[in-house]
Amino acid sequence: IDKSRDYKYMGMAIMLFIISFVFWILDGFGLIFSPDNHFIQGHGLWHIINSFCFLFLYLFYKQFKTT
Numbered sequence: 479i480d481k482s483r484d485y486k487y488m489g490m491a492i493m494l495f496i497i498s499f500v501f502w503i504l505d506g507f508g509l510i511f512s513p514d515n516h517f518i519q520g521h522g523l524w525h526i527i528n529s530f531c532f533l534f535l536y537l538f539y540k541q542f543k544t545t
Contacts, residue, residue, distance in 0.1 A: 487538035491531045498527035 504510045505520020513519075 484541060485538070487534045491534035491538065494527050494531045494534065498524045498531070501527065 501520040502524040503520075505524070511518070511520045
C-alpha cells in the first residue's frame with residue numbers, strides 16, 4: 479500500500495458495498511423485507527446505498543488528479 483495515498487474513501491466504498499449487498503441478499507431470500515411493502519425494499523436500499531459508494535469512489539480517485 480502506497481503511504482502517500484489516502485485509502486479511507488476506498489474503505490468506505492467497500493464497506494458500504496458490503497452493507498448494500500447484504501440488504502440485497504436478504505431481500506432476495508425474503509428474510510426481512512416483505513414483497514407487499516412498496517415503501518421500502520432491500521433492492522431499493524441496495525441502489526440508495528450504492529449511490530454513496532460512487533461518491534466515495536469519486537473522492538478516492540480525485541486524489542490522483544494530475545491537472
